[in-house]
Amino acid sequence: MGGRALGRVTKRAEFQEFRRPDGKGRSGPIAASFVSQLDQDPPIRMAFAISKRCGGAVERNRLRRRLREAVSALSLPVGPGRYLIRVEPEATSLSYEEVIHSLGQAMNRASQTRKENHG
Numbered sequence: 001m002g003g004r005a006l007g008r009v010t011k012r013a014e015f016q017e018f019r020r021p022d023g024k025g026r027s028g029p030i031a032a033s034f035v036s037q038l039d040q041d042p043p044i045r046m047a048f049a050i051s052k053r054c055g056g057a058v059e060r061n062r063l064r065r066r067l068r069e070a071v072s073a074l075s076l077p078v079g080p081g082r083y084l085i086r087v088e089p090e091a092t093s094l095s096y097e098e099v100i101h102s103l104g105q106a107m108n109r110a111s112q113t114r115k116e117n118h119g
Contacts, residue, residue: 006071007040009047009082018047018084025109027102029088034110036081043080046071053089063092070100071107078104079111 009015014035021033048067050060067085085103094102 006068007042007045009045009084014045014082015047015084017082021084021110022081023110023113025106025111025113027105027109028098029090029094030099030102030106031086032103032106032110033084033086034079034081034107034113036079036111038080040080040082044071044078045082047082047084049084049086051089054087054092055089059092063087066096066099067103070096070103073100074104074107078107081111083107083110 017035018033022036023034025032025034046068048064050063052060054060054063067087085106091099091102
């Protein structure tokens, strides 16, 4: 994916669509929910749910930055749309390479689930 522009999910209506996602995927302590939308710019938009169980504000923000950077470094193709990334506290102990791998697997599984179930 290298260098593809990422956007943020910011609108309430967009977040509400994650209640009934088109697909879900998990890999280790990282889970992804996916809502397809082909006509958006940028083509991939992200939201992160990182609970206080993952640590204080500094640790959560560090993890969010690592996740955002990992999305840019993914080599797996992921479908265009919106992704909600949820992490469990164990994600804070993953190496950067493990974060990239787990995040890529979770996002790929979420977008593949959509393709299998909806066409």
